[in-house]
Amino acid sequence: MKKVLIYIDPQAVKDSIDLLEAAEQIYGAGESLSYGIVPGTPPADVFGVFDKLISVSPDRAEGFDAAYIADSIEKLHRDFQFDAVLIPATVFGRMIAPRAAMRLQTGLVADVTEIRHHDEEIVMVRPAFSGRMLAGIVNRGGAPVMMSVRQNIFSYAGPRTKKTEEINFNPEPFRKPGIRYISSQPKPQDEDIRESNVLVSGGDGVTRYFDQLNELAEVLNGSVSASRKVVDRGAAPRHIQVGQSGKIVNPSLYIALGISGSIQHVVGIKNAENIIAVNPDRQAPICSLSNIVVEADAREFIPRIIKRIRKGEYK
Amino acid sequence: MKIICFVKLVPDVENFKYDYERNVLVRENVHQILNPEDCSALSVALKLKQENIDVQVETLTMGPEGCRPHLEDLIKRGVDRSILISDKSYVGSDTYVTSRIISRYLEREAFDWIFSGTHSIDGGTAHVPSQVAECLNIPQMGNILRINQAGLFSDRVRTEVDSEDAVLQFEIERPAILSFQYSTKIKLPYIKYEDLERDVSGQLEIVSNSRLRFCDTETGIAGSPTKVSQVEVDSFGRKDTRFLKCDDEGIEEVYQFLKQRGIVCS
Numbered sequence: 001m002k003k004v005l006i007y008i009d010p011q012a013v014k015d016s017i018d019l020l021e022a023a024e025q026i027y028g029a030g031e032s033l034s035y036g037i038v039p040g041t042p043p044a045d046v047f048g049v050f051d052k053l054i055s056v057s058p059d060r061a062e063g064f065d066a067a068y069i070a071d072s073i074e075k076l077h078r079d080f081q082f083d084a085v086l087i088p089a090t091v092f093g094r095m096i097a098p099r100a101a102m103r104l105q106t107g108l109v110a111d112v113t114e115i116r117h118h119d120e121e122i123v124m125v126r127p128a129f130s131g132r133m134l135a136g137i138v139n140r141g142g143a144p145v146m147m148s149v150r151q152n153i154f155s156y157a158g159p160r161t162k163k164t165e166e167i168n169f170n171p172e173p174f175r176k177p178g179i180r181y182i183s184s185q186p187k188p189q190d191e192d193i194r195e196s197n198v199l200v201s202g203g204d205g206v207t208r209y210f211d212q213l214n215e216l217a218e219v220l221n222g223s224v225s226a227s228r229k230v231v232d233r234g235a236a237p238r239h240i241q242v243g244q245s246g247k248i249v250n251p252s253l254y255i256a257l258g259i260s261g262s263i264q265h266v267v268g269i270k271n272a273e274n275i276i277a278v279n280p281d282r283q284a285p286i287c288s289l290s291n292i293v294v295e296a297d298a299r300e301f302i303p304r305i306i307k308r309i310r311k312g313e314y315k
Numbered sequence: 316m317k318i319i320c321f322v323k324l325v326p327d328v329e330n331f332k333y334d335y336e337r338n339v340l341v342r343e344n345v346h347q348i349l350n351p352e353d354c355s356a357l358s359v360a361l362k363l364k365q366e367n368i369d370v371q372v373e374t375l376t377m378g379p380e381g382c383r384p385h386l387e388d389l390i391k392r393g394v395d396r397s398i399l400i401s402d403k404s405y406v407g408s409d410t411y412v413t414s415r416i417i418s419r420y421l422e423r424e425a426f427d428w429i430f431s432g433t434h435s436i437d438g439g440t441a442h443v444p445s446q447v448a449e450c451l452n453i454p455q456m457g458n459i460l461r462i463n464q465a466g467l468f469s470d471r472v473r474t475e476v477d478s479e480d481a482v483l484q485f486e487i488e489r490p491a492i493l494s495f496q497y498s499t500k501i502k503l504p505y506i507k508y509e510d511l512e513r514d515v516s517g518q519l520e521i522v523s524n525s526r527l528r529f530c531d532t533e534t535g536i537a538g539s540p541t542k543v544s545q546v547e548v549d550s551f552g553r554k555d556t557r558f559l560k561c562d563d564e565g566i567e568e569v570y571q572f573l574k575q576r577g578i579v580c581s
């Protein structure tokens with residue numbers, strides 16, 4: 001039986017559980033034992049889905065000390081000899097994974113979005129530097145196979161009734177922490193664009209009247225998102241940014257207003273079911289990805305479509 | 316106080332063009348630019364230097380010798396010294412090997428802080444700052460929005476970090492690697508007119524493997540534990556795109572499309 005260690009990020013528990021699906025794609029359903037490592041008290045959701053659970057650092061700042069978690073992973077690997085270590089590509093997951101890989105002296109693949117198999121090798125697929133290319137990467141070093149996994153790509157639908165065994169973990173003291181947690185200020189919770197069924201997204205072409213997107217999002221019962229250029233110009237907050245350096249989204253409908261569709265951006269909407277682009281330039285890259293292209297300025301389109309929707313079926 | 320800034324030269328991916336006819340990415344004539352997040356980090360360091368005479372700023376780059384003009388440009392903007400780690404045997408190194416190379420150089424250098432971006436726009440793995448920190452056994456923090464600059468002159472600095480659901484505050488002990496997010500608020504200083512033609516080659520140093528002394532099997536493609544096995548163009552073009560005008564007919568068609576898919580109900 002293969003052994004897979006999964007880091008459970010307390011700030012992204014669902015994303016961490018979803019990595020069980022990645023583990024199943026690597027070794028097959030039911031072919032691996034899952035070990036969850038979690039800083040602090042384990043959240044209730046993880047019981048029943050992991051086979052084993054190891055809680056570390058009850059008295060350290062909840063997983064923010066990447067060096068401490070990396071030391072724990074190394075120690076656990078010595079004890080259990082994992083075949084794979086999977087870490088969600090969250091803000092802290094992305095700091096923990098590289099350190100842990102260095103400690104385990106193994107290669108690390110970042111932001112994996114797909115698992116393939118080729119000649120008995122595990123191929124980890126990630127968007128390559130261009131964003132528009134996919135690179136399949138293999139680990140030729142020794143075990144374990146290690147990757148950080150992009151959020152919102154895999155989705156775990158397996159059993160939640162396992163008898164989770166908690167493993168006692170009392171390692172010798174690790175290095176002294178160089179990071180001290182002071183405080184946390186929550187960001188508004190109601191705006192996770194990844195959970196929206198409809199996204200009304202604005203790009204460079206709408207920077208100056210970005211506010212107008214709100215009304216369209218409202219009539220469609222969706223949320224507003226933005227391209228990187230808009231965020232960089234300060235017209236929209238970073239947490240609603242879509243794309244390689246923002247969030248990967250998978251709404252039923254993505255309306256791209258004034259977005260040309262740079263490769264960086266397109267990576268983030270690959271899984272959108274339907275795309276409507278509004279762009280005066282029919283040669284813009286976004287157009288060839290869209291079900292519908294309205295060749296117009298978004299400023300002209302927004303009020304007209306709002307009016308039509310409000311009117312309903314009967315004219 | 317000495318700050319070493321990691322600076323990576325990356326292709327300007329925003330200006331890549333995609334050739335849909337041939338299904339290839341057009342990579343010819345794409346300019347190299349400074350990685351934007353590294354640029355933000357360097358700008359913070361140079362601003363600090365402008366305001367405090369005892370701040371020394373160095374850049375550290377790994378890449379081909381073709382990076383030279385960019386680094387000379389940075390020296391003219393106020394960088395005291397630029398180091399370019401460059402060796403044919405390093406070409407093709409993955410992040411694990413790159414981090415080991417950079418760390419070996421840094422092991423013999425004195426510094427107070429290292430600044431870097433969090434991600435690069437090309438690979439975007441964000442591995443190197445964390446892995447160098449691991450090799451040097453010092454703290455590292457990514458996604459930094461702001462720092463309390465006065466703290467840089469003491470033993471610990473307070474940072475604000477952009478995390479999933481919250482903005483977190485941490486105190487980081489010196490020496491450490493501080494990896495910044497992109498910011499539009501701070502830019503590199505301009506080059507002064509009298510510095511435009513200044514010969515700065517004396518402030519640029521090339522470090523090769525004759526100094527760092529890795530074996531051939533430790534670096535490059537041969538030494539890297541990860542290997543790219545397949546590269547393919549991810550084509551998600553649709554064939555059935557409908558082009559509409561923003562007239563009554565076009566709007567009606569969009570509306571019917573939304574209705575069919577249950578986005579709006581009548």
